[in-house]
Amino acid sequence: MLKPLLTLEQVGKIYGGKVALHDVNFAIYPGEFIALVGMSGGGKSTILRLIAQLEAPTAGDIKFADPNTTVRVMFQNDRLLPWMTNLENVSFKSKNKTQQQRAKEMLSEVGLADFADSYPGQLSGGQKQRLALARALMAQPQLLLLDEPLGALDALTRRKMQTFIADICAKQHLTTLLITHDVDEAARMADRVIVVKDGTNVYEADGAKNQDTATIATVSERILNVILHAPATAAGVH
Ligand SMILES: Nc1ncnc2c1ncn2[C@@H]1O[C@H](COP(=O)(O)OP(=O)(O)OP(=O)(O)O)[C@@H](O)[C@H]1O
Ligand SMILES: [Mg+2]
Structure with missing residues (x-):
């Protein structure tokens, strides 16, 4: 079994008394393409900022196997x-x-x-x-973090960019974490999809990267159902 590139253990974040994240637990393995999906305000960007060390967690640990891991972030607002x-x-x-x-x-x-x-x-x-x-x-970078990078694009350009980014990440053996509202995009691009709801990771599923349209549709339908119906209790349940 490969060693994780990084591990989030019981990670929490409180802003002025308000719980933004609690009990976040998952690992990212070298070369993986992970998508974080979930409803607005669920905590996805907060997880990304903590991993990028732009902010510190108020609980738990984010452990990098190598503390010198190079991390880069690309935001929707391209800066x-x-x-x-x-x-x-x-x-x-x-x-x-x-x-x-x-x-x-x-x-x-x-x-x-x-x-x-x-x-x-x-x-x-x-x-x-x-x-x-x-x-x-x-x-x-060894780890590339993408926060809604394609949100502002029209549907056709977006589809092209999905393939483009997935291919470039695979070619460069990049470990990638993509945040997206678009469940189809997550299923299409990711090896693994993690659902974030009410401040914690509630579910994960294999993505359908490089698979046929029917498989992508089945996977994204299942994930969409989880987002809409999962209780925000179980962390990392398959
Ligand atoms: N700097 C901050 N100060 C106070 N509260 C914050 C701050 N950043 C985020 N929050 C709160 O934390 C929660 C999670 O926000 P976050 O931006 O991580 O959600 P998100 O899943 O990325 O949502 P979206 O899909 O809309 O981008 C929200 O309730 C938000 O209001
Ligand atoms: Mg966000």
């Missing part, structure tokens, strides 16, 4: 810098030749090689998300 060229957004204007070369490679990787010298404002929504992905990959 690109409009006054820098697309290439500079990826390289952060590094003068280091190796970094500059890598930034160019990352732009190519996301299909934006021809857009190096233009600006984020000249890109379409899907292209902006690909640029944000190139920037996130620049640091060669």
